[in-house]
Amino acid sequence: MTVSITDVARAAGVSASTVSRALRGRPGVSEEVRAQITAVAAQLGYIASQSASSLASGRTFTIGVVVPYVGRWFFGTVLDAAEQVFSAAGYDVLLYNLGSPEARKRFFTKLPVRKRVDAVLSLLIPEAEEAAALRSLGVPLATTVGGPLPGFTVVGIDDRAGAESAVRHLVNLGHRRIGMISGTSGPLHWTTPIDRRQAYLDVLADAGIEHDPALEADGDYTVQGGERAMIELLAASRPPTAVFAQSDEMAMGALRALRRHRLKVPEDVSVVGFDDHELADVMGLTTIAQPVAGEGAEAARLLLRQLDEPDAEPSRHVQMPLRFVLRETTAPPNPRGPQ
Template sequence: MNLADVARRAGVSPATASRALSGHPHVAEVTRARVWEAARALEYVASPEATGLARGTTGRVAVVVPHLARWWFGAALEGLGTVLREGGRDLLLYRLGDAGSRQAFFDELPTRRRADAVVLLGFGVDERERERLDRIGVGIVAAGTRVGSHPSVSIDDHAAGRQAMDHLLHLGHRRIGTIVAADPELDLAQPAGRSSAYRAALADAGITPDPALSVTVTWSPESGARAMGELLGLADPPTAVYAHSDEIALGAVRTLRRAGLRVPEDVSVVGIDDHPLAAMTDLSTVAQPAAEQGELAGRMALAGLAGEPVDPVVTVPTRLVIRGSSGPPQAAGRRWRRS
């Protein structure tokens, strides 16, 4: 079945049938209803490509993510998808995968414009990739990071890191370890603010950073567990640990408990995110609204497509959530009491 069949059954021209099915405002309601009735009777399905060709759009927004398994990406994607669906746009999802897949994606991008806008979730781009994005001639929005001068929504990573570090310092900790998260293959724009916050907080407290207290790992709970093992192996282990994410922090807590140490009496742990498991495990953290960032990115994309003004940079606030994994350090010269 094609559009001509629908038009013939409804007793209208193909042009009128097309306008009725695409929601054109200059179609009488009685005519629109007759065309839709004919389309349903014939089980007609409009070709997205043909419809887009007629109106100069695809009706889709491309969303590019480096990961799907991590909590932040799933939550942001859910918020983004809800807004796009309510705005009448389909979501076209691209997962970058490894470095080779990422390069192939950006190589092919200018030759296959399949969407009216592109939203980048949680990863930065280099100059070459930015140039490829600019060449496709559609609006670009970034969520969880910033990409050149394109509209973006994210948290202030430095401010979030300071909330975590200042909390530990206010509790009285002076020997604080940090577990830095890195994904060198995919995340070219690391959350550097979370590391700068660690150094700045120590400097403001008059503490000289000890390089041995900083461990860089990949972004996973297992890596957090291994990093905590390294910190426990030091001659003078930390009394508190600030992790770049809750997933890493939960891995660190696992190692501490398996070592027979108490949290927070022996070692305090604070993360960033407010992952759903953080409340269940009583983890102190700095909460960031992941779904809200996705929703805001979706609204930015829709506003740009409608020709409406878009804020160039939106920073959503974070907040410290104090739970049972952080507390004051034991007295100097303490001995760890095995639980």
């Protein structure tokens, strides 16, 4: 005969929901009661089932995750870190990849997550109507992209500060012809390329360096795009002596283009990236390190905290630290080259 959660609750003299919280390590149960319930469950041979726990707690023990590009390094890293936190807490992940306008429209029109998830982690920046639709679910919401968003817990970084550090490093080395590889064709309403570009312009202005539009190119936040963008910059009448790439993947593409043009890094051209990709150290790439996995894990923890402590005031904006990492791809400009 199968032992149910109700049988354990009756034998322990507690409610079924208390049994569920105790066996899942949830707060609100004293250690003495938790130990008693664990002992009773073991004695009766009870094996917790997802459906029984859901009925007892009113939860689905599922977290919805919405991503624009599941195959991109940044989003994949955030997703992997968040999933590990959710899994350790006994939650499953229901993934929605909204990589096309059609998929995105269909998702926000039908909202298939309704009554299927206990919380939502969004890795895309929703439009006003989309954000309102997610808030209508009545579940905790979090994101790791964009700025403050009403009703959402936002875990992110100061994009401007990071980009300023990268460009200022090149200025301090003595570079005056500083190019930038950006990603203007990123996800809808993605503010990252805008903020990082503004930082680039601000540092140039502070240094008295006139902005040259010919030293900007779109790298699409991919290695291939970064390579194309670097080739475009090298075709300028006065090519850059240094380049700030808004992501390490684009920086890696730039390094490949420079190598194919028989140019040395950093002797001929300096390159600095952003992210501290897992391959950045292997390539000796100077970069701005952001804790991408840490952002995903922190967002997941904050969502679980809201589920466990529904009456507590949720964190609305958490800013993660940035770190400048000096490696081998930056140096003062070559005195024999263009200045």
